[in-house]
Amino acid sequence: MDMTWFDDMEKRIPTGEVRTRFAPSPTGYMHIGNLRTALYTWLIARHAGGRFILRIEDTDQSRLVEGATEVIYNTLRECRLTWDEGPDIGGPVGPYIQTERRDLYAKYAHLLVEKGEAYYCFCDKAESAEDSGNFEKTEDPCRSLSFEEAKARVEAGESYVVRQKIPREGQTTFQDVIFGDITVDNDTLDDQVLMKRDGLPTYNFANVIDDHLMGITHVVRGSEYLSSAPKYTRLYHAFGWPVPEYVHCPPVMRDAHNKMSKRHGDPSYEDLKAQGYITPAILNYVTLLGWAPKGENAEREFFTLEDLTEIFEMASVSKSPSIFDQEKLKYFNGHYLREMSAEDFYALAEPHLKAAIHAPQVDLKLVAPLVQGRCDTLMDIAPQVDFFDALPQYSNELYCHKKMKTDEANSLEALKLTLPVLEGLAEWTYDSIHGALVGLAEKLELKNGRIMWPVRTALSGKAVTPGGAVELCQILGREETLKRMEQGITQLS
Secondary structure, three states: OHHHHHHHHHHOOOOOOOOOEEEOOOOOOOHHHHHHHHHHHHHHHHHHOOOEEEEEOOOOHHHHHOOOHHHHHHHHHHHHOOEEEEEEOOOOOOEEEHHHHHHHHHHHHHHHHOOOEEEEEEEOOHHHHHHOOOOOOOOOOHHHHOHHHHHHHHHOOOOEEEOOOOOOOOEEEEEOOOOOEEEEHHHOOOOOEEOOOOOEEEEHHHHHHHHOOOOOEEEEHHHHHHHHHHHHHHHHHHHHOOOOOOEEEEEEOOOOOOOHHHOOOOHHHHHHHHHOOOHHHHHHHHHOOOOOOEEEEEEOOOOOOHHHHOOOHHHEOOOEEEEEEEHHHHHHHHHHHHHOOOOOHHHHHHHHHHHHHHOOOOOHHHHHHHHHHOOOOHHHHHHHHHHHHOOOOHHHHHHHHHOEEHHHHHHHHHHHHHHHHHOOOOOOOHHHHHHHHHHHHOOOOOOOHHHHHHHHHHHOOOOOOOHHHHHHHHOHHHHHHHHHHHHHHHOOO
């Protein structure tokens, strides 16, 4: 076989830098495990000053989902996981979509056959077995065919797959950053399919070819691929290629016994966004699913992406699975929302405020600060502020507050005394309203709560509100405030 083409492919491979890749299949939404893999892969590259490559693995055409590639792009962009090479921006070792690379896989498969590291198999096996390599480990009759005989059958047009020729004796050892050295007996490995009958490579074969030709130095993937790693390693050795550093991450679990699964209702990144979680909090929490900082940062919980770029080390990832705790994520999310600037919080809160409040006189920019410190997710906003739009039906029991020393009778009295005071205000500002209510309490020699609590109850119809009586008066406006107080008087009478 003329090796010129192969030599030219080798010359294209970038060297002298850390190169990592995220290689998702466009089969649906980005689940949490995928996002963590992308994040860890990106951090390895950025920490080392290397390059992060995006590759789309679409060889399994039967599972493709329309629009899934755009979901991948959008998710990575939202998370600021920028890529240096990829399908949309190109690069020196493209194309970066596997189906656009299909012509080169067969060449490498045939090279392996000539080297005696693979063989043509003409046996009629189920397609599922060919895809997975999960078939009976009996001696394949095609394994012993001479190269000449097998080649003649190929040239005669017989249908075939290409299988890896695993030695029946000896052992294969590979090294993983997290799990260390792992050795397996070769007789436990099957002759996996490399090229299918349709001319497309299997996932395992395409991965090895693409990773090598793209100069990938670190391969990050789930620990479910540990069992395939010996076969990957043997492929690298068969070609005489350097083996990249393997980083097999333990799974993210729903509970102690079950992996997270979209099929079982576990949230994807898109789901979490729809539930009111924000990207910085999601990334921070996902990073800590199995990874822990060391040294001076050992007790820290909150990290920006820039912080993580500086301190992230793959060796600090645990071997044990991590359990996804949505309550813990909620804790992180609440922290990020409270630490935001007022402007940034309003930008996120505005759609939720607009969905809950349609009253034209309500200034949403006055409402937002009242809820910023009271939200764990953005979905907590609407239930807290919907009373600004319309006063709900409520029980008179809300007027009764032991600490404020209010009951229905003295609340009615307080509203009757407060109404004319507010009606007489020359201007409707926070300071004027506050001065009027506090002044009335002083005049009557009452605690402020004896006036404020009945007013707040009449205006909101809720036991708990963001903001007190003064804020609610200011935001609702003079007309609506006086109207709701009159309603309260009528209800208590």
